[in-house]
Amino acid sequence: MSEELDGARLDKTVKQHFDLPWGKARAWIDTGKVFIDGNCVSDQAFAVKAGTRIELRMSQPKKRPEPKLDPEAVVYFDADLIVVNKASGVMTVPHPESDEEETLDRLALDYLRAKDPKAASNRASLGVVHRIDKDTSGLVVFARTYAALKALSEQFRAHSIERRYLAIVHGRPKNQTIETRIARDAGDGLRGSVPEGTVNKVGEELGRRAVTHVELVEKLAGAALVSCRIETGRTHQIRIHLSEIGHPIVGEKVYVRSFAGEAIPAWRTMLHAEQLGFIHPGTGKPVAWSEPAPKDFQKVYKSLKIKES
Incomplete structure (x- = not known):
């Protein structure tokens, strides 16, 4: 050389x-x-x-590259499923309007092919059961078999999945249950809640039922740490609901609606999928996981906690 x-x-x-x-x-x-x-x-x-x-040496047998997914992000996997603690900034699955290739489902499949090479399920793509936003961190489950995908999807449709999120929001929301109908366009070009009975031009009712249970966890400086348990899983549901009650998530850039307060700076939406639980599709037994919020979330939380004290 x-x-x-x-x-x-x-x-x-x-x-x-x-x-x-x-x-x-x-x-x-x-x-x-x-x-x-x-x-x-x-x-x-x-x-x-x-x-x-x-x-x-072009005749050398192909060597599979090391998986790019951080091994510490893999919370659990077996023959039926894999649970991953997603970092913010990573898309859960590919989006038709994005050319991003290193999505969580593909990274997780590469990891499984390297760590569990003999599994027959590695020949197929992972089954997508649910999604969380690119900026949101936290727990996501993928199915490795069609049977697991079907069983988990049925639980999501029945709203029997336990999903709890942590969020840092502007202001001090009360403990409450928010139930609305969320439509793709609430009249301002954004997803949002519409009155029950709202119909489109052909008479079809707009929106789908969305339920979020909000609990105040801790008061912070001009903000609060809240826990959100969702019964339904509509796109951007928590972000929309918290914004519509006047407490948008810190770092929120889209669903700020008519919020007139001073925005607390943050480099991403401060939302973390903390808990995930369901009936295991293979064993029939309840399983659950909990993951603490990542460092960037903790940094904003600690900063606002110090200012409050």
Whole structure:
């Protein structure tokens, strides 16, 4: 290898040395085709020293890349399902209007294929039972078999799934149950609640029933930590309901509606799916998990707690 590439990353070295596009250079590294002084190296960031021998062995069997999902994010998995603690900033599943490829369902499937390679269910995509927003952190379950998908989906439809979220909101909401009908367009171009009996041009009733139970957990400076248990799982349900009662979530950028107070700054919506419980589709026994809010959520909470004290 030439002196000018001394200390360069392996992916850059392969790209320039063999005159390859970035994608192909990285793919050959990931699949175990790049050898340095006779040893296979699959770390793209590996620093290559001048004078080493670098070669491509195209006949090498493909090496599956290491899964990109943080192993600590996997809360539980078995032959029927996988439960993951999703980080904020990751989409749960692909969206038709986004070209994002590293969605949680795909990352989780890659993890399972690496850690449980003999499972027959690895040949298919994971079954999507529910979703949480890209900015929201917390617990998500995927089904690994059709039977598990069917059983879990039935529980979600029956509203028997236990789902509890933590949110930091503006103001001090009262303990209450919010029940509305949420429509794709509440009249202002955004999802929101519409009066019962509202119909469209062809007489179809707009909106679907949405129920959120709100409990005040702790008073903070100009804000509050609340717990939200949802019976239904409408898109953006908690964000919409909290905004409509005058207490939008800190960091909320869309559903602020007529909120006239001073917005508390945050880099994302302060919403975390803390608890998840259901009847296991394989054993028939109740299972439940709880995950604390991540560091970014805790940082905002602690800041507002200090100001309140």
